[in-house]
Amino acid sequence: MEALAGASGDALGSSPVHRLDPRAKCVVTVLFVVAVTSFGRYDVSRLMPFVLYPVAIATLSGVSAGSVAARTLAAAPFILLVGLFNPFFDRQVIVRIGGLAVTGGWMSFLSIAVRSFLAVSAAVLLVLTTRFDLLCAGLRKMCLPRVFVTQLEFLHRYIGLLAGEAQRMVRAHDLRSNGNRPKLALVVYAPMIGLLLLRALDRATRVHRAMKARLFDGEIRVLRPLAFSRSDFLFILAWGGYFLVCRFADVPGLLSGLAGVR
Amino acid sequence: MHMADALLSPAVGGAMWAVTAGLTAYSAKKLKEIPDDSRVPLMGVLGAFVFAAQMINFSIPATGSSGHLGGGMILAILLGPHAAFLTLASVLVVQALFFADGGLLALGCNIFNMAFFPCFIAYPFIYRKIAGRYATAKTISVAATVSAVIGLQLGAFSVVLETMASGISALPFNAFVLLMQPIHLAIGLVEGVVTAAVVLFVWQARPEVLAMAEENAPMRGFSMKKVLAGLAAAALVTGGALSWFASTYPDGLEWSMAKTSGSEELPAPEGGIHAALAGIQEKTAFLPDYGFRASEPEKSAGTEAETPKPETPAAWPNPDAGTSVSGLVGGAMTLVLAAAIGMFLRRTSAARR
Numbered sequence: 001m002e003a004l005a006g007a008s009g010d011a012l013g014s015s016p017v018h019r020l021d022p023r024a025k026c027v028v029t030v031l032f033v034v035a036v037t038s039f040g041r042y043d044v045s046r047l048m049p050f051v052l053y054p055v056a057i058a059t060l061s062g063v064s065a066g067s068v069a070a071r072t073l074a075a076a077p078f079i080l081l082v083g084l085f086n087p088f089f090d091r092q093v094i095v096r097i098g099g100l101a102v103t104g105g106w107m108s109f110l111s112i113a114v115r116s117f118l119a120v121s122a123a124v125l126l127v128l129t130t131r132f133d134l135l136c137a138g139l140r141k142m143c144l145p146r147v148f149v150t151q152l153e154f155l156h157r158y159i160g161l162l163a164g165e166a167q168r169m170v171r172a173h174d175l176r177s178n179g180n181r182p183k184l185a186l187v188v189y190a191p192m193i194g195l196l197l198l199r200a201l202d203r204a205t206r207v208h209r210a211m212k213a214r215l216f217d218g219e220i221r222v223l224r225p226l227a228f229s230r231s232d233f234l235f236i237l238a239w240g241g242y243f244l245v246c247r248f249a250d251v252p253g254l255l256s257g258l259a260g261v262r
Numbered sequence: 263m264h265m266a267d268a269l270l271s272p273a274v275g276g277a278m279w280a281v282t283a284g285l286t287a288y289s290a291k292k293l294k295e296i297p298d299d300s301r302v303p304l305m306g307v308l309g310a311f312v313f314a315a316q317m318i319n320f321s322i323p324a325t326g327s328s329g330h331l332g333g334g335m336i337l338a339i340l341l342g343p344h345a346a347f348l349t350l351a352s353v354l355v356v357q358a359l360f361f362a363d364g365g366l367l368a369l370g371c372n373i374f375n376m377a378f379f380p381c382f383i384a385y386p387f388i389y390r391k392i393a394g395r396y397a398t399a400k401t402i403s404v405a406a407t408v409s410a411v412i413g414l415q416l417g418a419f420s421v422v423l424e425t426m427a428s429g430i431s432a433l434p435f436n437a438f439v440l441l442m443q444p445i446h447l448a449i450g451l452v453e454g455v456v457t458a459a460v461v462l463f464v465w466q467a468r469p470e471v472l473a474m475a476e477e478n479a480p481m482r483g484f485s486m487k488k489v490l491a492g493l494a495a496a497a498l499v500t501g502g503a504l505s506w507f508a509s510t511y512p513d514g515l516e517w518s519m520a521k522t523s524g525s526e527e528l529p530a531p532e533g534g535i536h537a538a539l540a541g542i543q544e545k546t547a548f549l550p551d552y553g554f555r556a557s558e559p560e561k562s563a564g565t566e567a568e569t570p571k572p573e574t575p576a577a578w579p580n581p582d583a584g585t586s587v588s589g590l591v592g593g594a595m596t597l598v599l600a601a602a603i604g605m606f607l608r609r610t611s612a613a614r615r
Contacts (some may be wrong), residue, residue: 004360004450031419033367038272041430047291048596055604075362079266082431090432105432112430116268119365127359145290147302153308159356162314170318183321183328186459193315193331193456194463197340200314201471208300251586252596259595 004159010063010128016231017061017129022138024232028239029126035243036118040109042094045253047115049246053239054121061129071124074116083112132156137222150220162200169196263446264372265355265421267365271428279370285378286351289344301345308337322452329449334380335410337455339389342472343381349376369517371424375417384413397472399462406461407454418442462545483513517554594600 011018017025036050058068093105122133127135133153140149169192173184184192245251264433266276293301313334333353337346351373357363392405425431431438465472524584541579 007360030366033365034272034276035268037267037270037275037367045594045596049592049600051597052600054605055600059604059607071362075266075365079477080270081271082266082425082433085437086432089434089437096549108430108432112471116266116365119267119367120362120561123359124362124367141279145287147290147293148286148348148352150302151305151348152355155309155349155352157357158307159313162310162582163317163464166314166317184319184455186320189318190456190459191463192318194460194467196314196318197311197336197460198468198471200307200311201304204304204382205300207303207307211303212299216302254601255595 004156007127007133010071012065012131013062013133015061018237020129021226021228021232022130022135023226023228024173025126025130025233026135026142027139027236029122031240031243032122033119036122038116039111039115041111042104044107044111047058047111047247047248050118052135052242054125055119057125057129058134061125061126063125065253067123068124071128074241075116075120079112079116083109083116086112093156121203130157133222134208134226135228136220141226148220153220158203161203162196166196174185263417263421264364265368265375269428269430270365270368270371271430273528274424274428275367275370276372279367280375282351282370282373282378285347285374286384289347291343292344298477301341303347305341305349305352307338309353309356309450312350312353320456326405329452329456331456332376332410332414332449332453332458335389335413335453336404336460337383338381338385339406339457339461343385347381347387350381371421375420376425378418379416380409380413383416384409388412397465399465402461402465403458405452406458410454410457411447414446414453415443417506418446419577474605513545 032050032053036047037044052129054068057063058065067104086109087103089106091101092104092107093101094107130138136149139152140146163255173192310381314333315331315333317330319330321328332345335351337349340346340347354364354369354372354376358365358372388409389405392408393401419439419442422435423441425433425438426435433441461472
C-alpha cells in the first residue's frame, strides 16, 4: 500500500514531464514497450539504446532513481523464475568471448532480464509522473469505455480505505492473540474476510447514498479539460522517432564500428 | 499467475489486448443497459476489497505455508459476469501500474487469463449450473470450489499457450504444462475452499446480499450463442496469432521440443499452410524474423532439414550483432552514452532550478 501512496506523492510533481498530456505519455510508453519486446530472444546489446528513455524521463521528472528501481525490481522474482529455465533447455553455444562460451540459454536469459527491467520501468515512470485522475481523464478521451475508467478511479480511491480496514482487523486479532502472532486458521479467516466483505458492501451503500445526495449520475467530471499542446506532439514524435531508429538500425553496432572494434 | 512483458511477443500481447478490449467494450455495453448507478460505487469498493483481502493470509493446513484470496470467483458471484469482469480488469490494471505485477503489454493476457475464465466460463456454466436457483450450503460449497478450480486451470493453460506462442521462454510445452497445471490445481483447491467458506459466511450472515447479487447479475440476455460466438472469434484471433508465430519463431521451440519430447506437440511444419503462412509472413511482417547462427547446426544435424524457414531479407541490419563481440562492445558503449546523457540532463535541470 505504501507503493500506492508513494506513487500518488511523486505524481504531484511539476516537472516538464509531469506537465505533459497524459495521452502523450501513454502513447510513448506503449510504443516503448512494443519496441523493446519486439526484439529477438537473443538480443541484448540492441536493447541498450532503449535505456536512454527511462534514464532521461527519470532525470527530467526529478523522480528518484531509487524509487523507480525498487518498484521495477518488485517484478523480478517471477521473471527470474521463468527465465532461469532457459539456460537449462537451450545449451547451444552461440558466442565465445575469449575462452568463455556463452550458450543461447544464458543469452536469452540476459535478454529477458533486460527487457523486463525496461518494460516495467516505463510503466512505473508513467504512474510516477502522472496524476491518476488525469491519467484516467486521458484514458476517457482515448475512447476507453466510461464505465471502466470510472471503475478505475473508484478503485484507486478506495484501496487505501479498505486496506486500512483490513489492517485494523488483523491488528485487533493480533492484540487478542496473547502476544504471539499465529497464522490464521481457515475457521477464523473465512468469517474475517466475510466481515470485511460485508463492511465493504455497507461502505458502498453509504458512498452511493452520499453521491446520490450530490446528484451523481454515474460519471465523474473533470474541472479542467485536458489540452493537447505542441510540446506533447513533439514528445511523441521525438521519442517515437528515436525508438524507430533504434529498432531498425543497429546503433550499438554502428558505435562499435566507429570505435574501430570488429 | 501474472504474465510479464519480458516473456511475451508483441503479436501475442497485441492479439490478447484486442480480445480483452472487445470483452471490456461488451461488458461495458451490457452494464449500460441496466440503469442502476448504485453499481458504480459497489464495483469500486469491491475491487478495493480484493486488494484488502489479499493483505490477510491464512495458514494452509498440513503444509506450513500460507495463502490468500484471489477474489475472481467471489466478485463473479457477487456482481455477475459483466460487472465482475470490469472490476477484475481494473484490479489488474492497478496491479500492473502500481505494483509491477505483469506489465502493460501483458495486461491483455492477464485480464483474459484471470478475469475472462472465472467471469464468463466458470460462473455461468459451472457455478450457476450447480448452485442454481435453490442454493443450499452444500451446493454453494461445491459450486464455488469446482468453479474456482476450473477457472484457474483454464487460466493456467492459457498462460502456457501464450508463453509458447511468444517463443521467448525456452521451456518446452510438456514441461511447462506439467509445471503449471498441478501447481494451479493446488492453488485452485485452496482458492475454492476459501471462496466457498466466505460465500457461505455471507449467505448465513446476510442471505439477502447473495439474493440481491443474483438479481443484479442479469442472466437473461446472457445468451449461450453470443458467448460461444465471442469465444470462437477470440479463438480465431488467438489461433491466427499462434500459427503466425509458430512460423515466425520455429528454431528454439522446435529444437527444444525435438530434444525433450519428440516433435508430437507441433503441427506438421511441412504442411502447405505453414509454407503459405511463412510466405505471407515474409511479405507482410512489419517486424521481420531475426536470424541467428544457432539455427545452422540444427539444420545440419538433419533433425529438421525439411523445415522451411522464413528467409531473412538481405537488407535487414546484421542480426547477429547481439551475439558478436563488436555487438557487446557497442552495447556497452551505448549504455555509457545513455548514462552520460542522463547525467547531462540532470545537471542542466538542476541548474535551471
